[in-house]
Amino acid sequence: MLPKVLPMTRRRRVFEGKAKVLYEGPEPGTLVQYFKDDASSRDNRKNGTIEGKGVINNRISEYLMLKLGEMGVPTHFVRRLNMREQLVREVDIIPIEVVMRNVAAASFARRFGIAEGTPLPRSIVEFRHNSDELDKPLVTDEHITAFGWASPQELDEIMMLTVRINDYLSGLFFGIGLRLIDLKVEFGRLWEGDDMRIVLADEISPDTCRLWDVKTSEKLDKDRFRQDLGKVAEAYQEVARRLGILPEGVILDVVEKKE
Ligand code: UDP
Numbered sequence: 328m329l330p331k332v333l334p335m336t337r338r339r340r341v342f343e344g345k346a347k348v349l350y351e352g353p354e355p356g357t358l359v360q361y362f363k364d365d366a367s368s369r370d371n372r373k374n375g376t377i378e379g380k381g382v383i384n385n386r387i388s389e390y391l392m393l394k395l396g397e398m399g400v401p402t403h404f405v406r407r408l409n410m411r412e413q414l415v416r417e418v419d420i421i422p423i424e425v426v427m428r429n430v431a432a433a434s435f436a437r438r439f440g441i442a443e444g445t446p447l448p449r450s451i452v453e454f455r456h457n458s459d460e461l462d463k464p465l466v467t468d469e470h471i472t473a474f475g476w477a478s479p480q481e482l483d484e485i486m487m488l489t490v491r492i493n494d495y496l497s498g499l500f501f502g503i504g505l506r507l508i509d510l511k512v513e514f515g516r517l518w519e520g521d522d523m524r525i526v527l528a529d530e531i532s533p534d535t536c537r538l539w540d541v542k543t544s545e546k547l548d549k550d551r552f553r554q555d556l557g558k559v560a561e562a563y564q565e566v567a568r569r570l571g572i573l574p575e576g577v578i579l580d581v582v583e584k585k586e
Contacts, residue, residue, distance in 0.1 A: 338544065346384075346534055358417045361407065366534070366566075368553045371462060379512060382410045388573050391496065393477035394411065398489055398495050401514060401526040410574065418515025418528050422476050424455040425485060427493040428509040433536055433550070435509070437505045444544065450493055452486065457513070481509045484525045485514050490526065491531060500538060503569035508537035534565050 338350035341358060345367045350359040362381035375394045385407060392404035405414040428451045431441040435453075454471060455463040473479050478483065489512055495509040497507045529535070533548040540547060546554075547562040567573040 328483060336361065346381075347530070352414060352417065356417050358415050360413050360415050362411050362413075362485075362530075366549065366552050366559075373553065375552065377559050377563065379560050381562055383411055384530060384534060384542075384576050385411055385562075385568050386574050387567055387570065388530040390570055390572050391499075392527070394499065395495065395527065395531075396493060399492070400491055400495075401517070402523055403517065403526050404527040407573070415528070416526070418517045418526060420457075420513065420515045421481070421485070421525075422457045423471060423476055423485075423513070424457050425489050425512050425514070425533075426453045426455065426509060427451075427489055427512070428453065429497065429507040430506065430537075430539075432508050444539075450490070455519055481525055487515070488525065488527065491521070492531075496531070496536070498515060501541065504541045505538045505553045505566070505569065506541055506544075508539055511534040533566050538566060 336436045338359060340348060340350055342349040342499070346363055348361040348363065350361065355376055364375050364376045364378055364380045364534070365374070372509060376460045389407045396402050396404065403415040403418050405416060407413045428435055428447060428466050431445045431447060432443050436443040436445070437439075444490065454467050454468070455478070456470075468479075468482055471482055472479050472514040492512060493507070493510060496510065500507045510531070512527060514525050514529065515528040517524050517526045536548060537546070537550060538548045538574065539545065546556060547566050549559075551557065551559045551562050566575060
């Protein structure tokens, strides 16, 4: 029989981030990942709420993690528990955000003086340290291995998995009329006895990917929030609708508060 999952309030909170809360799971080695409606930009200049986002991202991330799992990409995902929560395996998070870029956008376009929307000669990977206090600085493989955030072997595995994730998701999104401009993924170490595997962790959603409509180049991701483009919740809803997984009864109003 499956262990009973305690209601949210009775579980011990392990970590609270900007968009998610992690609670102790129902059995050792598991966590419950709770998706909030809160949104912020990386520089924290903008904070707000996108109503219904947590419900939609929980669904989208479940769907994409399961698809990637079927493709042979190991993930931390176990199963969705309810509208806002999913059960995941507890992993030792590697403190690096891996960003894969297919098309120039945002800070990357500015950094290199390339027009936003220019396809890159090939997909380019970048790494950021995941520290909010340090404003997630760009780092190279030299920093990662010298500071011991990941070993050279682990970094090879992370690169191989990221290329597969990007290739697979580019195709999946193209099939529903969306261009995967870039994406951010995080990985963790999953221990099974003495064996360790690198697995995909965190989430994959319009919070962590840039998705543009193939025909109109309309942005259907968190940039609508970051850049005050309006219709933020509708964009998340549209991505879920195209994936064929729109949850019913989600209220889609955007309530933003600026600080
Ligand atoms: N991203 C993310 N979390 C962050 C910052 C960015 O998931 O805290 C995602 C973002 O949605 C985009 C990719 O990572 O898909 C590249 O983002 P970056 O921060 O490099 O964006 P830029 O600086 O180009 O706005």
